Amino acid sequence: MRLFPRRALLTGASLATASALALGATAPALATVNDDGSKTVTVAAFTDLHGHLERVPNLAYQIEQIKAENPGDTIVASNGDSVGGSAYISSVQKDEPTIEALNAMGVQVSSAGNHEFDKGYKEDMAVGARLNTESNFPYLAANLTGADPEAIPPYTIIDTDSGVKVGFIGTAPISSPKDIAVDSFTNQGLAVTDPVAAVDKYAAQLKDGDESNGEADVVIALVHDDADIAAKVGENVDAAVGGHSHRKAELTTASGAPVFQPASFGKLLGRFDITVAADGKVGVKASMSEVADIEQTPDAPTNRQAMDIYSKAAAYAEKTxxxxxxxxxxxxxxxxxxxxxxxxxxxxxxxxxxxxxxxxxxxxxxxxxxxxxxxxxxxxxxxxxxxxxxxxxxxxxxxxxxxxxxxxxxxxxxxxxxxxxxxxxxxxxxxxxxxxxxxxxxxxxxxxxxxxxxxxxxxxxxxxxxxxxxxxxxxxxxxxxxxxxxxxxxxxxxxxxxxxxxxxxxxADQGQRGIGFTSSADSFKAGDKVEISLSSLSMTADEDKPTEAIMFDEKGNELGRGPVDNTLDGNETGKATFTITIPNYTEAGSYVYTIKAGATTGYVVLAFDQSAVAPGTGNGTEEAPADGAGQGDSDDTSAPGDTEGVPAPAGGRGQDVSGSATSRGSRVSALPRTGAESLGVAGVAFAMVAAGGVLVARRRADRA
CATH class of the missing domain: 3.90.780.10 (5'-Nucleotidase, C-terminal domain)
Structure with missing residues (x-):
């Protein structure tokens, strides 16, 4: 069986002409076969547009130029999430301007991203539903179960003017069940299967030589998952597009087929230049180009009709x-x-x-x-x-x-x-x-x-x-x-x-909710010097960054401080390493230490068993220094260098700690434990979360 785009979609020469006219261009001459008998097809693709109409005028212009280079043999594809989660300029009109823009750019095929289901399969994607009716192209999902294949087919074949049959196989993201509201997806009877297996199944079918089940000269996979997943497709796929994760990527499959992922919001336009030799051998070159934001670059070249769509949508948004x-x-x-x-x-x-x-x-x-x-x-x-x-x-x-x-x-x-x-x-x-x-x-x-x-x-x-x-x-x-x-x-x-x-x-609160903490060893004697390493102290955007991290004991006494390195490193951005001295305590228990780094506040817990108690005041944790230097009280009195002040200890002393009173030596657990319950023993207490609950595992510390 051969599936063609339903609704108002045309094929062959009529399709190329309709697309060119939609962009306001003069219809080009039909494509011809190359001198060596080969044929060249171009596929222009973008992903995760999300209603960012500010890039559509230049995006449409670039597509128009590509069509002029290869008239009649250029296909425009979206890899899903063109609508849903959209910029206000589009969402305020329920994405109607974006649907109009997609049609105007001559999009001929799209995968079904998760956001195409935001309002529900029955509401938007079923036969007769809004997106299905208003879009002049099919949404594909070979790995979707529970949907009407007439509404969301697994693949479609587009015939170019030079006679090349290009098969497109689309997939919905494997994470769909958790990326889409239950009421609009799972509760409407939908589920997804492995996208790679689904692509490979239909790719093999389209290249098995059996005309009765559909044949394609070229197979393109529109995988609405990250390029790392798209790159796992098999040898029957000639090129693939990734999406969903909004990143830029350029990869190849195991068989050498190119894979690109053109970021998101129309920032990049991907292009496959495909040559089909007279003997049927397929060669593909991939590239990506940047797309101008017309609000940031008003002198960028634009397509007239796309610019009109943007201007009208912007004017409507501005009214509100x-x-x-x-x-x-x-x-x-x-x-x-x-x-x-x-x-x-x-x-x-x-x-x-x-x-x-x-x-x-x-x-x-x-x-x-x-x-x-x-x-x-x-x-x-x-x-x-x-x-x-x-x-x-x-x-x-x-x-x-x-x-x-x-x-x-x-x-x-x-x-x-x-x-x-x-x-x-x-x-x-x-x-x-x-x-x-x-x-x-x-x-x-x-x-x-x-x-x-x-x-x-x-x-x-x-x-x-x-x-x-x-x-x-x-x-x-x-x-x-x-x-x-x-x-x-x-x-x-x-x-x-x-x-x-x-x-x-x-x-604005620019403090991290979570901070990373490690120390140089698992357990220590009271009075030991310990190297503390902190991370995730800073946001990754252009917020104010902390310059110094400070640790205080449960009474607000400073234990140590160190400079913060704000080099961008993902979630770990904002790192500091410095040495503290483990205090001596006269009572067993768990002790809450406070970490301050600019607007970020965090807590760690040290748990002492009865044998870890050392006599005397040790490092001054029971009596404040006479001059108050390096000290912060529990009433938010600031310590030197800590402009935000030291908060009252979170819970102060912890609950009483259970443990053996017969263990030898003065030792403490030097890594924090979960605040969910008192886990203090003579050793390190770890909290492991599984199946939505807390499992506690204890490791005995060495006895020296």
Missing amino acids: NKTLAEIEGKALTARSSGAESTAVNMIADGFLAWGKDQKQGADLGYQNAGGTRADLDPNQDGKITVVESGTVQPFGNTLGTVEITGAQLVGLVEAQFGTDDSGKPRVKNAGFSRNLSYTYNPTSPEGSKVMDVRLDGKPVDPKSTYTVATTSYLLSSVFGEGKNRIDSTEVDLDAFNAWLQKVSPYK
């Missing part, structure tokens, strides 16, 4: 624009994949404020990084406008609350550290309201990195219940196992904007 609030400091998205950001954390603060006003209350706010699409004050003029805020949160989710256990909360923090869809280690920081902090060990195995989690300065109790305020999408995708879910009818953007107006002028 006004200043919502003033902001002091910067609220920016991360400049490194997976890292924390001030913008995401700020939105979580807004959600918490909304939740506290609800009848059921809220203990913390939560926002996912993917739900935060742009800087809150991109032009740095100290004002947040309706357009700017709407571009940051374009989804139109409603807000709600849900109850989770402390064990599940610790698991939520731990879940940030894992592997991506291709199996590579990754950090995927979420946004937590400023009343949550955590400490993690970056060197620990996945599942056991988080060592201390605190809410309002107090250790999270695994058996207690905490109420989270977040969006309807996250309530169903992240908090599906929570209890007592309460949905509201208030749109997340509306609630956030109302909060902005209430707190204006808002002072």
Whole structure:
């Protein structure tokens, strides 16, 4: 069987003519066969446009130029997520301007990205639904089950003017079940299978020589997953496009086929120049070009019709624009994949404020990084406008609350550290309201990195219940196992904007919620000098960076300090290494140490067993130095060099520590342990999170 684009899509010479006319160009002459009998086909492709119409005028211009170079044999493809999660200029009109722009650019085929399902399969993608009806091209997903193949076929074949049959196989992201609201995907009967296996299945079919099941001279895979996954397709694929993760990439498959991923938001346009020899042998050259933002580069060449679409959409958006609030400091998205950001954390603060006003209350706010699409004050003029805020949160989710256990909360923090869809280690920081902090060990195995989690300065109790305020999408995708879910009818953007107006002028919080901590050994004698290594002290964008990190004991006495290296290093950005002296204590117990680095505050816990107690005051932890030098009190009195002040110790002394009173030597556990429960023993206590709960594993320290 051969599947062609349904709806208004044309093929062959008529398709090339329609595309050229849509761009306002004169229809070119039909393509011809090369002198050596070979034929050349060009595929222009972009991915994850997300309604960023500011690049469409130049994007359309470049496509127009490519078509002029190879008339009749140029195909335009999108790799999904053209709509959904869109910039305000498009989302304010429900992405209608973007759909119009896609049609005007002559897009002939697209994979089905996760955001094409934001409003629901039945609402947007089924036969007769909005996207299916209004788009002049098919959305493909070979690995999607539960959908009508007439609505979302696995592949399509496009005939070029020179007679080359180009087969396109599309796939939805393997992460779809968690990247799409349950009510619009899973609950509508959809599921995804392995995208690579699906591509290889249909690629083999299109090249098996059997005309009855569809044949193609060239096979292109539109894989709406990262290029690392797209590059795993088999030898029957001649070229592949990656997407979904918004990064730029250039790879090859095991068989040597080129793979590119043209970033996102229309920033790059990819191009495959494909030669089909007279004997059927296929050769492909790949390249990518930058696309100009017409707002930043107004003199960039543009396509007339695309410019008209942009101008009308911009004018409509401007009608709704006004200043919502003033902001002091910067609220920016991360400049490194997976890292924390001030913008995401700020939105979580807004959600918490909304939740506290609800009848059921809220203990913390939560926002996912993917739900935060742009800087809150991109032009740095100290004002947040309706357009700017709407571009940051374009989804139109409603807000709600849900109850989770402390064990599940610790698991939520731990879940940030894992592997991506291709199996590579990754950090995927979420946004937590400023009343949550955590400490993690970056060197620990996945599942056991988080060592201390605190809410309002107090250790999270695994058996207690905490109420989270977040969006309807996250309530169903992240908090599906929570209890007592309460949905509201208030749109997340509306609630956030109302909060902005209430707190204006808002002072942006540029502190990290989580910090990394390691030390030079597992256990120490009281009085030992210990090298402490800290990381994740700084945001990755252009926020103010801390210059110095300081550690204080439970009474506010300074134990040590060191300069912060703010070299960009993903989530670990902001590193400091310095030496502290382990204090002597007269009582057994767990002791909370405070770390300050500019706006970032973190906590670590040392646990002493009874035999670790040393007589006397040792390093002055029971009596403050006479002159107060290097000291900070628990009432926020500032220590020298610490302009933010030293907060009261989080919980002060910990719970009594259980352990053997017969062990020999004075030793302490020198690595932090989870704040979820008292784990102090004569040794290092680790918290490992599994299946949403907390499992405690203890390792005995050496006895010397």
